Amino acid sequence: MHSPSPLSLVELPIRRLNRGDLVPCADLCDDRGWPRDEHRWGLLLSAGTGYGIDAPDGKGLAATCLTMPYGSDLTAVGMLLVADRYGRRGLARRLMRHVMEAVGDTPLILYATEQGQPLYEDLGFSPVGRAARVGGRFGAGGPDVSPSGSPSPSASRPSVTTRPAAADDLRALVRLDLPVFGADRTHLLARLPAFSDRLQVAEEHGELIGYAALWPSGQTEVVGPLIARDTATAQALVTAVAATTDRPLRIDVEGRHKELLGWLAESGLEPLSRTTVMTHGIPDLPGDAARRFAPLTLATG
Secondary structure, three states: OOOOOHHHHHOOOOEEOOHHHHHHHHHHHHHOOOOOOHHHHHHHHHHOEEEEEEOOOOOOEEEEEEEEEEOOOEEEEEEEEEOHHHOOOOHHHHHHHHHHHHHOOOOEEEEEOOOOHHHHHHOOOEEEEEEEEEEEOOOOOOOOEOOOOOEOOOOOOOOOEEEEOOHHHHHHHHHHHHHHHOOOOHHHHOOHHHHOOEEEEEEEOOEEEEEEEEEEEOOEEEEEEEEEOOHHHHHHHHHHHHOOOOOOEEEEEEOOOHHHHHHHHHOOOEEEEEEEEEEEOOOOOOOOOOOEEEOOOHHHO
16 A cells, blocks of 8 residues: 655644544554653643544554644644654644644744754744753752652752642642743643642741642653743752652753752753753743743643
């Protein structure tokens, strides 16, 4: 049987994905050497909008793309994946054009790999920043925090109080997050307690000053989102959630936070990859970059 021509491939229909597509989405990640991450796909497909092209050979999905809408203020784009056997035949461009038409005038943000950046630039996206992915076994390097969230007496700097999030913290967490992220993501944050292995908050005088989630990705635990008043607060939150797992950590740190990146390196986390933050329809990311240390996942912005 002849493989489909480039012309017939780009004419294949695009459909909306649903939770029934979890396994095909994970299979496509496998195909591209990414972690399967069915857990993450479950969150993305329930809180976001997935688009897919079924493989013409009947074997799963040929391509996927995911959008995470934040009302009419912003939409994040991610999980643009094309099966290796259908690569370089126009499917990624077709899906991106479809997404851009679907969201209309809503501004877009995404994290581009080196391979994907030329396509996004060609579609009118502009680079506005960088993010560095680091990972490995976490060791002591900052404010010492016990798994319960209590600062250790041996902490070498002023202690930051952290504790596990409680059910009634959600409203305060949303209030903290809105000006930092720059758009309302209540629909995502409300899912964090069930999605995460740990959700930790930092507070001062009864007010939340930061929070971090820890969630599983294969044999690794991911830290994100990480929102904090300052670097010391971010360090305390990372230390607290890291103390609850014996798995390696992974975190995508916004490139401007060089002090946190240096501390993570001293704590045993090594560089894994870099991505370029890109926008379409807005000159830069909204919100407060000084307090935005890491995204939930690159696909959610």
